Amino acid sequence: MSEHEYTPASKFGKWFNDRLPLLTLASHLTDYPTPKNLNYWWTFGGILTFCLITQIVTGLTLAMHYIAHADMAFESVEHIMRDVNYGWLIRYIHSNGASMFFLAVYIHIFRSLFYGSYKSPREIIWIIGIIIYLLMMAAAFMGYVLPWGQMSFWGATVITNLFSAIPLVGEGIVTWLWGGYSVDNPTLTRFFTLHYLIPFLILGLVVLHIWALHVPGNNNPVGIDVKKPSKDTVPFHPYIVIKDAFALLMFMIVFAFFIFYSPNILGHADNYIEANPMVTPAHIVPEWYLLPFYAILRSVPDKLLGVIAMLSAILILAALPWLDTSKIRSAVFRPLYKQFYWILVVDVLILGYMGAMPAEGLYLLIARVATAYYFLHFLVVLPVLGFKEKTLPVPLSITEPVLGGTPSLAAAKQKESFEK
Amino acid sequence: MKNFIRSLVIITLFCFSINHSYSAETTKLLKTDWSFKGLFGKFDRGSLQRGYQVYTEVCASCHSMKYLSYRNLGEKGGPEFSEAEVKAIAASFEVIDGPNADGEMFERSGKPSDKFVMPYDNVKAAQAANGGAYPPDMSVLVKARGGGVDYIYSLLQGYEETPSGMTLDEGVHYNKYMYGNKIRMAAPLSDGIVEYGDGTEATVEQMSKDVTTFLMWAAEPHLESRHQMGFKAIVYLIILTILVYFSMKKIWSRVESEV
Numbered sequence: 001m002s003e004h005e006y007t008p009a010s011k012f013g014k015w016f017n018d019r020l021p022l023l024t025l026a027s028h029l030t031d032y033p034t035p036k037n038l039n040y041w042w043t044f045g046g047i048l049t050f051c052l053i054t055q056i057v058t059g060l061t062l063a064m065h066y067i068a069h070a071d072m073a074f075e076s077v078e079h080i081m082r083d084v085n086y087g088w089l090i091r092y093i094h095s096n097g098a099s100m101f102f103l104a105v106y107i108h109i110f111r112s113l114f115y116g117s118y119k120s121p122r123e124i125i126w127i128i129g130i131i132i133y134l135l136m137m138a139a140a141f142m143g144y145v146l147p148w149g150q151m152s153f154w155g156a157t158v159i160t161n162l163f164s165a166i167p168l169v170g171e172g173i174v175t176w177l178w179g180g181y182s183v184d185n186p187t188l189t190r191f192f193t194l195h196y197l198i199p200f201l202i203l204g205l206v207v208l209h210i211w212a213l214h215v216p217g218n219n220n221p222v223g224i225d226v227k228k229p230s231k232d233t234v235p236f237h238p239y240i241v242i243k244d245a246f247a248l249l250m251f252m253i254v255f256a257f258f259i260f261y262s263p264n265i266l267g268h269a270d271n272y273i274e275a276n277p278m279v280t281p282a283h284i285v286p287e288w289y290l291l292p293f294y295a296i297l298r299s300v301p302d303k304l305l306g307v308i309a310m311l312s313a314i315l316i317l318a319a320l321p322w323l324d325t326s327k328i329r330s331a332v333f334r335p336l337y338k339q340f341y342w343i344l345v346v347d348v349l350i351l352g353y354m355g356a357m358p359a360e361g362l363y364l365l366i367a368r369v370a371t372a373y374y375f376l377h378f379l380v381v382l383p384v385l386g387f388k389e390k391t392l393p394v395p396l397s398i399t400e401p402v403l404g405g406t407p408s409l410a411a412a413k414q415k416e417s418f419e420k
Numbered sequence: 421m422k423n424f425i426r427s428l429v430i431i432t433l434f435c436f437s438i439n440h441s442y443s444a445e446t447t448k449l450l451k452t453d454w455s456f457k458g459l460f461g462k463f464d465r466g467s468l469q470r471g472y473q474v475y476t477e478v479c480a481s482c483h484s485m486k487y488l489s490y491r492n493l494g495e496k497g498g499p500e501f502s503e504a505e506v507k508a509i510a511a512s513f514e515v516i517d518g519p520n521a522d523g524e525m526f527e528r529s530g531k532p533s534d535k536f537v538m539p540y541d542n543v544k545a546a547q548a549a550n551g552g553a554y555p556p557d558m559s560v561l562v563k564a565r566g567g568g569v570d571y572i573y574s575l576l577q578g579y580e581e582t583p584s585g586m587t588l589d590e591g592v593h594y595n596k597y598m599y600g601n602k603i604r605m606a607a608p609l610s611d612g613i614v615e616y617g618d619g620t621e622a623t624v625e626q627m628s629k630d631v632t633t634f635l636m637w638a639a640e641p642h643l644e645s646r647h648q649m650g651f652k653a654i655v656y657l658i659i660l661t662i663l664v665y666f667s668m669k670k671i672w673s674r675v676e677s678e679v
Contacts, residue, residue: 036675078487078559081642088642089649234675242668249661256657260650261459264563272564272639273556282599 028214033233034240035220037398041111042218043247044104050248051101052206056199058094066146068192070185073148074274092263098140099266100255102289105133109317114341116329117219123321125212130318132205137290137314139198142191144287149271154284156183156191162297165304182277222398223330232398283358291355292348296374298359299367309371316378323378325386333392337385344377447597449570450577452629456636459651462644463637468499470616471634474627477614479558482550482605484538487559488638491532497644498637506532513537551591553604560639562632569632571597576628579607 006027008014017023065084067076080087109129112118118126141159145152160177164170179186217228226232234240258266266288270281286294296313300306316323331338347370354367455464472493475485490510493501501509510530515537518525530537539555540546547554556564565571578597582588588602595603609624616622637643 075487082487082492088640088646092646238671239675242664242671246661246664246668249657249664253654253657253661256650256654260646260653263646269564269566269568272560 030235030237031229032214032236033217033228033230034236035218035226035232035398036234036239037220037222037232038218038240038243039221040243040247041107041114042220043244044108044111046244047104047248047251048101048108049206050251051097051104052199052202055094055097055101056203058090058097059196059199061090062094063196066192068146068189070148070188070275073146073188077147089259092259096255096258096263096266098143099287099289100251100258101136102140104251105136106289109133110345113320113344114331115219115221116223116324116326116331118321119324119329120321121216122213122219125209126321127318128205128209128212130314132202132209133317134314135198135202135205139195139202140287140289142195142198144271145188145191146195147271148188148275150273150275150279150281151268151271151284153183153275153277154281155286156187158284159286160187162303162307165307167304219329220398221330221332222395223328223332224394224396224398226398285356288352288356291353292351293355295351295355295367296371298355299364299371313371313374316375320378320382324382326382326389326391327386328391328394333394334385334389335392336389340377340381340385344374347373347377447574449567449597450574451570452573454569454633454636456633456643459647461647463497463633465500466618466620467630467633468637469501470618470620470627471630471632471637472499472501473616474609474614474631475558475634478608478627479631480536480539482539482546482555483558484540484546484555485536485558485638486538487557488536489532490530490534490536492641494532495641498641499634510534551604555605558635558638562635563639569636572635573628573632575603576609576631577624 006017006024008017008023013023062080065076065080065087067073077091080091082088084090112126112129141155145156160174160183163173163177166173175181177187178184179190217226217233220226229235264272268285268287285291293310293313297306297310300309326334326337328334331341350366350370351374354363354370357363359367455462455467475483490506490513493499493509494503494506510532513530513534514527515530515534516525517528520526540549543554562568562572567574574597575595578595580594580596582594586594586601588594592602592604593606594601609627611624612622614622614627620626640646
């Protein structure tokens with residue numbers, strides 16, 4: 001940001017900008033040099049920002065009509081669905097919006113994994129991203145509790161009970177979390193408060209995430225550093241703005257299909273039954289986006305170890321920049337990593353499927369193998385691969401991605417001096 | 421771009437398959453052609469009105485519908501009874517109101533703004549009257565069951581002779597589609613149990629379809645406007661997407677070579 005020089009045209013603009021350089025910021029954002037070879041997987045950053053804003057706006061509107069009370073929450077949701085003007089629309093956008101948010105964030109994360117966007121010098125962007133992802137899961141979980149249906153209640157019971165696995169103080173912590181001796185009204189009101197708070201924390205972290213991104217600039221499909229600004233980059237506006245807008249619109253079409261034609265398909269039918277502490281549902285399952293971690297939790301026979309495994313599965317991602325020892329970022333030039341990458345994708349999908357199935361027999365066995373493989377990928381495959389893998393020749397710039405064979409050092413030097 | 425769409429489709433399908441496995445039924449549910457499915461799906465007005473009749477004459481003696489008001493019966497997208505009909509329907513129920521100026525509760529005839537009158541005073545009373553089983557509230561029942569309308573439609577027609585080798589407790593009935601095949605509710609419908617005003621023959625199949633349609637509307641009273649708005653929204657988005665696509669092509673043509 002510092003190398004950016006900008007002087008407003010108008011006198012007032014100059015006066016204002018000297019005191020608060022908002023115009024410099026705006027100019028930086030529009031001119032921000034972006035690699036021109038970004039593909040559509042890169043549009044999900046913008047899509048995620050849209051998802052966050054949508055969730056906040058619809059959430060605020062819902063909060064005006066929702067009543068956080070164990071006796072009235074379910075009814076107030078029905079009131080929103082029936083009597084509030086377009087309440088059904090706002091609620092369906094919000095509930096499906098959570099799913100779309102996670103769909104987008106998983107694509108965003110797996111894009112990062114494929115193109116090595118987490119590697120130096122982008123570790124901080126990545127770690128902030130993982131914190132955002134954790135907060136998203138917390139917000140989504142608590143949001144799912146608010147309608148106070150059967151799955152809300154029992155989901156809250158199962159997840160909060162995980163803390164009882166902590167030795168010695170576990171039970172005390174659970175009581176403290178609940179604000180009583182079971183999930184009840186105090187639990188609901190605090191979940192509502194936190195569900196309201198977390199999106200704004202996420203918003204703040206998103207600002208940091210983007211700020212940290214703007215220091216080294218975007219990674220790109222080739223995974224090499226680009227000189228900026230240069231022939232390899234385009235200004236953010238209008239090039240990336242219009243491309244993001246196009247991708248966002250396509251995403252919105254999918255989103256709209258869910259809202260208008262299958263608004264309940266991603267939810268569980270049991271959540272339209274009012275919470276009843278005396279009746280346990282036949283299967284307690286979390287929302288689809290938490291299923292892989294739920295499968296990891298259940299595949300460990302010991303409760304405490306299961307909780308540790310589940311948390312490690314997420315936190316291990318934060319260590320990824322150091323677990324991956326390869327200097328090459330993009331999987332395009334890493335033939336072996338590319339294969340392991342797709343195995344990991346399949347592994348996570350299998351875990352998700354097993355999370356929805358009862359934890360018994362063959363399902364449990366497959367879930368255990370998939371869990372073991374998940375950790376194997378990060379703890380063994382990635383560190384070893386960096387040393388063993390024979391990578392393909394990496395081009396010198398994205399304008400000339402293919403030079404045919406290994407570029408000679410002399411040619412590179414010559415090119416560099418030529419550019420100077 | 422191709423890869424991108426392919427992956428999106430796979431992920432979406434995967435989510436669907438998970439969801440379907442949630443509600444995996446052992447018995448195949450009966451199917452019928454629901455008028456409210458699809459892009460332009462609308463309720464069959466006649467079916468909704470007949471369905472209300474089945475609900476109020478058969479189901480309502482045990483099942484409440486606490487989130488609905490009589491005024492809903494006249495609203496657009498519902499059974500669309502006329503204003504006079506809605507008033508007459510509401511007036512046919514006795515509602516407890518109060519307290520009045522003397523501090524007494526009193527009975528009066530219903531108004532369109534009243535909620536549907538509950539068959540029992542509370543859950544305990546409902547359980548006591550039904551051998552310990554609570555007849556679930558029907559306001560959102562179709563959304564609260566895996567299989568939705570097909571499940572309710574099948575369940576109503578799923579009563580059969582108890583298979584040999586299966587013993588049922590007193591007051592428990594065999595139903596092919598019920599979870600565990602045991603249900604407290606006796607077969608609620610039999611041919612001709614209601615007499616339709618429009619001359620439709622009141623077979624069990626017909627009544628099941630009508631009352632299920634009515635329950636679908638009760639659970640999703642804005643379904644019709646949702647479908648209408650959805651179609652407009654998606655057409656709008658598609659047109660806008662096409663326009664933005666060509667703008668994008670134009671703008672990017674300034675960059676010498678696309679990589």
